[in-house]
Amino acid sequence: MTVRKASELLISERLLERRPGKGLYVSTNLPTAGLSGNTVQVVVGNLLWETSLQMSRGIQAAAKEDGVQVQLYDAHGDVELDLSLIDQLPKGTVKGAVIISLHSPRFNQAVSRLAHAGFPFVLLDHRMRDFEVSSVTADNHAGGYQVGQYLHRMGHRRIGFIGDLIAVTVQDRLAGLRDGLADAGVPFRRSMAVDLVVGGDRFGDWSLRVAEAVHRLMSAPERPTAIFCSCDSVAREVYKVLAAAGLHVPRDVSLIGYDDDPIAEYLSPPLTSVRQPFIEMGKAAMQLLRNRISDPTSSPEFRVLPAELVLRESVSAVNS
Secondary structure: OHHHHHHHHHHHOOOEEEEOOOEEEEOOOOOHHHHOOOEEEEEEOOOOOHHHHHHHHHHHHHHHHOOOEEEEEEOOOOHHHHHHHHHHHHHOOOOEEEEEOOOOHHHHHHHHHHHHOOOOEEEEOOOOOOOOOOEEEEOHHHHHHHHHHHHHHOOOOOEEEEEOOOOHHHHHHHHHHHHHHHHOOOOOOHHHEEEOOOOOOOOOOOHHHHHHHHHHHHOOOOOOOEEEEOOHHHHHHHHHHHHHOOOOOOOOOEEEEEEOOHHHHHOOOOOEEEEOOHHHHHHHHHHHHHHHHHOOOOOOOEEEEOOEEEOOOOOOOOOO
16 A cells, blocks of 8 residues: 555656556656756846846746756847857757847847757747747736726827837737727827837947937827836836926826836836736746756747736826
8 A cells, every 4th residue: 555655646746657558667757856956058138137137036046946057148238149159059068048038030040940959948038929939928918908908097098109129029018008908999009109129229229219219209299198118228218308308207298117127116206017027937937948858859838927017106197
């Protein structure tokens, strides 16, 4: 009876497997405990970004629980270095990698090469459209949808958007905004969306392009009563541009950001923003990587974590 109970326990934990007509065997798909002592690599586009820092902390926390060593590589926002780090992964000694996205077409190509090489990895804060790889993101569409619904409830009907639309995550946020407004019976005006990346360097200084975007929106015949920014760093620049023009948030225009960066609550007025669970995203990425390393031939897994709209004083109601 003791042996039987012990065997059932080991089967339930996937350490043993029962093969009909043959008996009990050591499992060919061992759980994550088998990764203890191994090393994985984390490739970060830029650790100066608070979002990347928090996700990296989540990865390290999950790896520590499993006794997995983490090598952290920071590309410092350098696209060439980032691509080089990704291309070198199959040639190294690490068991797998978590890659925090630098959104660009060339990044997508590097990820495609890595997938075809059969190297175990998980993509974090990005999802591929053309082929499937394991990935973890927040629910960016739902985050944008919450923004659209909330602004409608506050009486806003003319809503602008400023962001880098080369990123799939940002495209999802804009799509969510449009759907949230559409379900409330308000069409989103295409002219109200300004892409910061067109004709510019995505990794350079955005301040000039943000200023141009704000001036374009606020000089329109029917200017927006609210602006939704693709991230809090863009929103922070919008604050500066509006203040320089003598405009006040939210009296002259309401403002919403994305990410809920720690600085959001210290802006004046504090910024309403969509919070992404970055540490939890990092932990989830490490969990999926364990699965990839244990069984590299398994189907890709996708984890989408909830996003939460955090209300602060940067949005006011529109008097009808």
